[in-house]
Amino acid sequence: DAKTTQPTSMDCAEGRAANLPCNHSTISGNEYVYWYRQIHSQGPQYIIHGLKNNETNEMASLIITEDRKSSTLILPHATLRDTAVYYCIVNIGSGANNLFFGTGTRLTVIP
Amino acid sequence: EAGVAQSPRYKIIEKRQSVAFWCNPISGHATLYWYQQILGQGPKLLIQFQNNGVVDDSQLPKDRFSAERLKGVDSTLKIQPAKLEDSAVYLCASSLVGLGNGLTHFGPGTRLTVL
Numbered sequence: 001d002a003k004t005t006q007p008t009s010m011d012c013a014e015g016r017a018a019n020l021p022c023n024h025s026t027i028s029g030n031e032y033v034y035w036y037r038q039i040h041s042q043g044p045q046y047i048i049h050g051l052k053n054n055e056t057n058e059m060a061s062l063i064i065t066e067d068r069k070s071s072t073l074i075l076p077h078a079t080l081r082d083t084a085v086y087y088c089i090v091n092i093g094s095g096a097n098n099l100f101f102g103t104g105t106r107l108t109v110i111p
Numbered sequence: 112e113a114g115v116a117q118s119p120r121y122k123i124i125e126k127r128q129s130v131a132f133w134c135n136p137i138s139g140h141a142t143l144y145w146y147q148q149i150l151g152q153g154p155k156l157l158i159q160f161q162n163n164g165v166v167d168d169s170q171l172p173k174d175r176f177s178a179e180r181l182k183g184v185d186s187t188l189k190i191q192p193a194k195l196e197d198s199a200v201y202l203c204a205s206s207l208v209g210l211g212n213g214l215t216h217f218g219p220g221t222r223l224t225v226l
C-alpha cells in the first residue's frame with residue numbers, strides 16, 4: 001500500500017517555481033521521504049531525500065513539515081525538461097527495502 | 112560511475128512465446144530489484160535479490176516468471192510463456208546496503224510488447 005498521497009497532475013509555467021505537495025501522515029520515525037521522477041521512456045531518477053530537516057541540492061529543495069506528515073518538492077526554475085511524473089516515497093532507506101511507487105504527480109511545464 | 116545497464120531496450124513477441132531480459136547493476140551494489148511498470152501506473156516490485164539470494168518474490172507470478180542472479184552480480188528475468196497482460200516496461204534497479212539513507216538507482220528499462 002502506498003503511504004503517500006499526491007495530486008494526479010499539475011501544470012507550471014516555464015521559469016516559475018514548481019511546488020509539488022505530498023501527504024504522508026502515517027510516516028514512521030525512521031522513514032525518509034524520497035522524491036524520484038520519471039521522464040517519458042526513462043527509468044525513475046533520484047531527486048532528493050530527507051528525514052526531518054529541509055534539504056537542497058542542485059536539482060531541487062525539499063521542505064518537510066515539523067510533524068513530518070507532509071512535504072513539498074520545489075523545483076525553483078522549472079524548464080520544459082522537468083516535465084515528468086514525480087513520485088513521493090517513504091522508505092527507511094537501508095538500501096535493502098524496495099521502493100513502493102504510487103501513481104505520482106504528472107508535472108507539465110508549459111512554455 | 113556507470114549506471115544500471117539493461118538489454119534489450121525493446122522486445123516484441125507473440126503470446127505464448129518466451130523472452131528474457133538482462134540486467135547489470137552498479138558495481139558493488141548488493142541489492143538488485145526487478146520492477147514491472149504497466150502503462151499509466153507506477154513501477155511495482157516483482158523480485159528483490161540480496162547478493163545472489165531472493166529476499167522478496169511475493170509479487171512474482173511464478174507460474175510464468177523466473178529470475179536469477181548468478182554470482183550476485185548480473186541478473187536475468189524470464190517470462191515463459193508470455194501473456195498479453197505482460198506488456199509493460201521491466202525496470203532493473205540496484206542499491207547499496209547498510210547505509211542510513213541508501214539510494215536506489217534504476218536502469219532505462221526494457222519495453223515488452225506481447226501481441
